Amino acid sequence: MNDKPELTISVHPTTASIPSDTWNALASRGGKKPGNPFLNHAFFLALEESGCATGATGWQPQHLLISREDEPIGLMPMFLKSHSMGEYVFDQAWADAIERAGGNYYPKLQSSVPFTPASAPKLLTRDGSADTQTLLLQASEALAERLGASSVHATFVTGDEEAIAASTNWLVRHDTQFHWTNDGFETFDDFLETLQSRKRKAIRRERRDALIDGIVCEWFTGSDLTEARWDAFYKFYMDTGARKWGRPYLNREFFSRVTETMADSVVLMLARDGDEYIAGALNFVGDDTLYGRNWGAVRDVPFLHFELCYYQAIDFAIAHRLKRVEAGAQGQHKLARGYAPAVTRSIHHIVHPGLRRAVSEYLEDERKYVDLQNQELADYTPFRKG
Known part of the structure; x- marks a missing residue:
């Protein structure tokens, strides 16, 4: 006899097909309103119903929802994409590489807040369960296989999500923004x-x-x-x-x-x-x-x-x-105005073994560069020493 609770995974082609209470409870770990405004169901719905983020613009919703015995326990906002615009984590060189070799990079799956380079969780769970977050990553891999997508990307994720993804053999990418601290x-x-x-x-x-x-x-x-x-x-x-x-x-x-x-x-x-x-x-x-x-x-x-x-x-x-001001992507000119370097993170699952190997080697060098760059930038902050 199998006593394990039954898990179901559903893919939602519209934001509206997921009730706002369900979405926001997962995005706020049981609350009514996410602390990050970009995780709010209303934000995604406004992007979709205004026509900004739809299949017609290359952002087809494919939101992953995991339920246990009909109780939603995990959500991964997801889009099937036919381009790499509006993401602020640039992978066009990866697309060029595989297409020059005769492969296809698009469509790809993208877990992100469209047009928004602000860090926010992407593996949304009611209780912060690492097991459920791992299930979401695995479900996204299976969805990529079913749709014939070349890859899955989750951009501007948290440090905890980076660690979980790395433990499941996803690739990790770092970049730099400039944030002000109160x-x-x-x-x-x-x-x-x-x-x-x-x-x-x-x-x-x-x-x-x-x-x-x-x-x-x-x-x-x-x-x-x-x-x-x-x-x-x-x-x-x-x-x-x-x-x-x-x-x-x-x-x-x-x-x-x-x-x-x-x-x-x-x-x-x-x-x-x-x-x-x-x-x-x-x-x-x-x-x-x-x-x-x-x-x-x-x-x-x-x-x-x-x-x-x-x-x-x-x-x-x-x-x-x-506590903070996050002033958007890039811009070393922010440094002289009291904004200090901060690491941003993204995670990537690439199906093609050759491309995965090449990107993995590139990202290893890139992370070292970002780390060194941030150490050097920190020396040029305008704050008084000591």
């Missing part, structure tokens, strides 16, 4: 006092020059996120994004939808000159972290980007007693 500061000046004198002076000068001629910065969240303010921000977002990336990933509808369902997790910072908004930065706020996401401007004002995206974010974090 050491119990009461004011921005308290933070500045931890910096070297010339760095303090440089930041004060940048803030003064950014707000020259009466430009002011305003914060909006909750019911203050009006359609008119979103219209203004979207103009900045499209103008800057089109010049930088060709075509921004988010459409206008997404911002309205995310406001309808999680407005208190959104912080929109706008720069105003008189009656005209000229620039904006979009942030999301979690239990202890402010996440900078998108920026745009229609006027070139020196240092206004730094003011809206970095200094205003620090001001907000201090005012709301948040």
Whole structure:
């Protein structure tokens, strides 16, 4: 007689097919709302129902849900992808290598928050069970085999997830972001006092020059996120994004939808000159972290980007007693503004043995480089020594 509880694994081609209560309970380990806003069911649903992350854009949901005797115990947000755009962990060279050898890299399976380079768990369980997380990894491997996918990738994962994946023979990749840490500061000046004198002076000068001629910065969240303010921000977002990336990933509808369902997790910072908004930065706020996401401007004002995206974010974090500001992907220029290097992690299962071997060797060297680079970058932080 088999007394083991029966496990079932289901694949969901839409976010809506998983009840929000089920999703959020797994993403918050039994709570009602995830501490990380990007894990919220409402965030994924807004991306999907606005048309930003769907099969038509190369992001076909394939969310994995594991249940034990009809009780959901594990979730791995997953997408079947036909490209590598919008991920911020770059694997195009891997795709080129296998395709030059006559193979196919796409489709691949991607576990991530679309268009969002912020670390957050991807192996979601109600109780933090390592066994259930391992089952999710195994289920994703089986799904890749069934769909004929070349690989499975989970990007911006946690350190614990990295360790579990490495123990199951997945490949591990590291990269660097720059995060600001709140050491119990009461004011921005308290933070500045931890910096070297010339760095303090440089930041004060940048803030003064950014707000020259009466430009002011305003914060909006909750019911203050009006359609008119979103219209203004979207103009900045499209103008800057089109010049930088060709075509921004988010459409206008997404911002309205995310406001309808999680407005208190959104912080929109706008720069105003008189009656005209000229620039904006979009942030999301979690239990202890402010996440900078998108920026745009229609006027070139020196240092206004730094003011809206970095200094205003620090001001907000201090005012709301948040522990951290994560200001998005890449950008060593953040170092001089008090943001320190932090490791980001991704995990990878590659089916083709030859490609797996080559990528494994590459990643081993890359991790050593990232580790050495971060040690060197830490020596160049603007903080006073000792």
